[in-house]
Amino acid sequence: MAIDTAEAFTPIASDTQPTLTELVHSTGTTFILALFVTLSGKPCAKLVPAQAVGQLEKDGVGFAGFAAGGMGQQPKDPDLVAMPDASSFTPIPFIRPGLALVHCDPHVEGEPWPYSPRIILRETLRRAADLGFTVNVGAEIEYFLVNRGTSGELVTADASDRSSQPCYDARDVTRMYDHLTEISTAMNALGWGNYANDHEDGNGQFEQNFDYADAMTTADRVITARYLLSVVAEKRGMRATFMPKPFADRTGSGMHMHLSLWREDGAAFPDPADEKGLGLSSTAYGFIAGILDHACALQAVIAPTVNSYKRTGATTTSSGATWSPRFATYGGNDRTHYLRVPDCHRVELRGGDGSANPYLAAAAAIAAGLDGVQRALDPGAPGSGDSKSDSLPMTLLHAMDALDRDPVLTGALDIAGPGVAEYFARLKREEFFAWHNTVTPWEIDQYLTAF
Secondary structure, rough: OOOOOHHHHOOOOOOOOOOHHHHHHHHHOOEEEEEEEEOOOOOOEEEEHHHHHHHHHHHOEEHHHHHOOOOOOOOOOOOOOEOOOOHHHHEEEOOOEEEEEEEEEEEEEOEEEEHHHHHHHHHHHHHHHOOOEEEEEEEEEEEEEEEOOOOOEEEOOOOOOOOOOOOOOOHHHHHHHHHHHHHHHEEEEOOOOOOOEOOOOOOOOEEEEEEOEEEHHHHHHHHHHHHHHHHHHHHOOOOOOOOOOOOOOOOOOOEEEEEEEHHHHHHOOOOOOOOOOEEOOHHHHHHHHHHOOOOOHHHHHOOOOHHHHHHHHOOOOOOOOOOOOOOEEOOOOOOOOOEEEOOOOOOEEEEHHHHOOOHHHHHHHHHHHHHHOOOOOOOOOOOOOOOHOOOOOHHHHHHHHHHHOHHHHHHOOOOOOOOHHHHHHHHHHHHHHHOOOOHHHHHHHHHHHOO
16 A cells, blocks of 8 residues: 555644644544553554543553563553653554554553663663763664465565575565555655665565664664564565574574764764774774673673574575674674774664664663773774673573673663563573473484484
8 A cells, every 4th residue: 555645744833842632633643552562572552542642641551561571560560551752653544544653651650660661761861861972873674574385384475586695686676666665655754764675685585774863763663663564564465574583594684773972062973083093082982892891791682582693693694694793893894793883973783683672772782882981991903802702692591691790781771770680681581491492393303313
């Protein structure tokens, strides 16, 4: 279904942020998805009619937190009350006429809930502001379009997408024209600034880019984009998956983040007098060094699934490259590094994948980088990494052990209240052992008649 650009979101003129009620009425919205995400990144929502927007705005909408999963609650606990952030209001009439989405901050008994990823990021950005910085983030969302085969196996949705090096293939892009252009038009109707849509390195893998923004806005947009991609793909009989490594022989899906610090007087990263040759300031190098110093623990947050380590642990793919880092190094415009420096304004963190919760990923990366800035760390010469954290974790279990040992990263998760880091690590260890306790086809093939 093509998007009517006349329905594109145009905020009403005001010297202050419009209220949610004003936005709903001015855009002809009839229903609102009041949405929050769990620690695992699952989008949870209730559908609220426009007639109840005043109640939503004043009182929020309640959820049983334990039922949502991954929100630090038990069945006996009080409701999570999702309080809408009007600045995140997003009309999406191209999904359903009159539909809009608003991101919410969960509260419990009137207080912000510390297990909420969005609140964790909000507190992290407040801490950055106390240090004199604002943070901009750009996110690259990679995904596969797949179906299930007759035996339940995962297959590429486009049966003709079979070449050995499909990256950027114009023919593969053209066959997915309707899907890609619908998403592109949606992004631009929302003012995101979609500027490229391409076929990535794996058969059936795509990426659709949009402009960077402040860290919270970008995290909201990642969640919204995943929702849009999933719904639009399903409409065409496909499934969009952000699973890090759905195919053993193909490149995995990353969620690369481009991070930059800004002060009131402008960008904090550039310095033309840089002796290391990348045009960066001591602030930028401190930020880089902080991320490298905490890289192993950071992986627990930005690569938070069992499947993540099939991506970072890959040694080869059918195309000849994995495009995922195995070591915590940094360098210039070189995609083999954990931290790539494309220009003097930003650094690209390449360790994250499609399963990452964008709020937690941004919060953890910012906390690691700011720790390096505050300690005036030096990352060494480009092309090197910190020897203590050079090799990234082999499995999710190794990453959780690294997280437990890192007070800066556990502090980043606990920034809105204690216990979040411990809870998150426990959930992820349970996930690891649930996988570990499953007998796989590989084990049957390897061991059935081996002894």
